[in-house]
Structures are given as C-alpha cells and as structure tokens.
Amino acid sequence: MKKALIIFLILIILGSAVYLLETFNLISLRAWGERVIVNTPFLKEYVQTNEAFLNIADKTKRLEEENKILLQQNQEMEGKLEELTKFVDQQQAEIESLTEELAKARDRSISEEERLNKLVKIYTEMEAEEAARIIATLEKGLAIKILRNLKEKDASAILTQLSPADAADFSLALDQ
Numbered sequence: 001m002k003k004a005l006i007i008f009l010i011l012i013i014l015g016s017a018v019y020l021l022e023t024f025n026l027i028s029l030r031a032w033g034e035r036v037i038v039n040t041p042f043l044k045e046y047v048q049t050n051e052a053f054l055n056i057a058d059k060t061k062r063l064e065e066e067n068k069i070l071l072q073q074n075q076e077m078e079g080k081l082e083e084l085t086k087f088v089d090q091q092q093a094e095i096e097s098l099t100e101e102l103a104k105a106r107d108r109s110i111s112e113e114e115r116l117n118k119l120v121k122i123y124t125e126m127e128a129e130e131a132a133r134i135i136a137t138l139e140k141g142l143a144i145k146i147l148r149n150l151k152e153k154d155a156s157a158i159l160t161q162l163s164p165a166d167a168a169d170f171s172l173a174l175d176q
Contacts, residue, residue: 132161
C-alpha cells in the first residue's frame with residue numbers, strides 16, 4: 001500500500017510541476033501533443049479522417065439549408081400554380097358561359113330575322129291601303145324594320161297611303 005501511495009504522490013507532484021510550467025509558458029503541452037499526433041501514423045490518419053468528417057458535416061449542413069430554401073420556393077411556386085390554375089379554370093368557365101350566351105343570342109337573332117321576314121312577306125301580299133293602316137298603328141321601330149325590308153315598290157305604295165305627317169316621319173327614319 002505504501003508503494004501505491006508513493007506512486008500517487010509522485011504523480012501529483014509531476015502533474016503540479018507540469019501545470020506550473022504550462023502556466024508560466026515554459027513548456028507547451030498543446031504543441032507537444034500536436035507533434036505527437038502529426039508524427040504518429042495512426043493518430044495522423046485519425047485527425048485527417050476527423051477533418052474530412054467535419055468538411056462533410058459542413059457540406060451537409062449547407063446542403064440542408066439550400067434544400068430548405070428550395071423546398072420553400074417549391075411551395076411558393078405550387079401555391080402560385082394553384083392560383084393560376086384556378087384563374088384559368090374561371091376564365092374557361094367564363095368563356096364557355098359567353099359562348100353559350102352568344103349561341104342563344106344568335107338563335108334569338110335568327111328567330112327575330114325569321115319573324116321579320118315573315119312579317120315582310122305578309123305585308124308584301126297585303127293591299128297597300130290595308131298595310132298602311134296597320135303600319136301606322138305599330139311601334140315605330142318595328143314599322144321601320146318592316147319598311148326597310150320591303151321592296152322599294154311595296155314600301156313606296158304603303159308610304160303614299162299614310163298621312164303626310166306619318167309618311168314624313170317614316171321617310172326620315174328610313175333615311176337614317
């Protein structure tokens with residue numbers, strides 16, 4: 001037991017001496033340790049491997065940060081894509097709606113034209129005196145449409161049967 005105590009005291013004295021020498025900058029344990037690591041092949045290899053690991057860790061960290069940025073940008077782009085897709089869908093729905101309205105308007109226009117042509121045919125077959133009496137009672141816009149679509153001969157025969165004031169009104173309207 002005495003031997004162990006003596007060895008322990010010697011180690012404490014040596015440790016204290018080294019500590020004091022290091023404190024007063026008489027020796028540098030760090031420089032000594034670096035020389036040992038550099039000159040020992042196994043330790044040198046370990047240090048190089050550790051440096052490579054640290055480099056890889058740095059690169060991994062940078063790549064993770066770049067990945068976060070790219071994921072964020074991707075989410076923003078997906079949001080914009082969804083907005084644009086909704087906008088395009090709305091525009092397509094509006095185009096379809098307008099196309100349907102246009103088709104209905106064409107159908108109405110065609111049927112209006114057909115009705116007007118039918119009226120023109122009826123007035124063409126009437127006597128001028130009878131046609132003039134009816135045209136004088138019609139709404140002015142419809143009467144003008146009918147007179148415009150009649151042949152000149154038929155329109156002039158009807159106008160001559162109207163009162164001078166009505167004939168003048170219809171003539172001015174036909175001129176415009």
